[in-house]
Amino acid sequence: MLTEPEVRLVIPATHRYLNLVGAVVAELLAREEGLAEPQIVSYNVQLALQEICANIVDHAYAGCSGQIEMVMAALQTPWRLVIDLSDTGRPFNPETEVMPDLDEVHEGGYGLFLARALLDEVSYRVHAGRNHWHLVKQLEGDRNAA
């Protein structure tokens, strides 16, 4: 659980609302003064987060209605953005995760690859009947320069 001031968001688990997730995380990062390459960090986190959420919509809920709960916070030591996602859909089976062969063209399979490549930590567990994704992006820069 997060112990510093946090932002909470609950969205319907449909593609229509996924851009809200990205918009909220972008605004949260915009408040982190002194962040190095802020636009790139923001884009990468938005992309990674939307990929995980799209996977929840497509695979955990798979056409069924549901919600995605998100708790996010910028923590200070070390400086990092932490995002916890949870849902009540079908559990994720890690054995189904396949690293895409990037030398071939594929229509799918890039989502989790991108999330893992763009974030510093992507972990999953089932707890109390809910799926939990824990995402961490280390933040770099000079907080005193702002």
Place this chain on the structure above:
Amino acid sequence: MQLELTEHIVRIAVVRPLERVDAFTAPQLRERLDALSGEGTKYFVIDLSATPFMDSAGMAALVSLLKRARQAGGEVVLVWPTDEAARRVLHLTKFDRVFPMFDDVQSAVNHL
């Protein structure tokens, strides 16, 4: 002098997404691209220079188009996004090796 003149007019569709291409909007893009393919267009320039965001659903739409175009003897080329982060993602996924990439639409059209 006797001459036989034959003109070949190659139809090239230049598609420039102006909004986010994500899991919600990618089906609309895919539908438009499928319609163009269905009308017989085989050559495409996808200009990403004004596309603010694209996720894997958007990338899947591009791969689908690429497969369809190449099966028909055509090609799909991309114009680089202006956003550095988006450029890096295309490099990370090696899309810049799968698709011929160009800095502007004219260069992309000339390639086709």
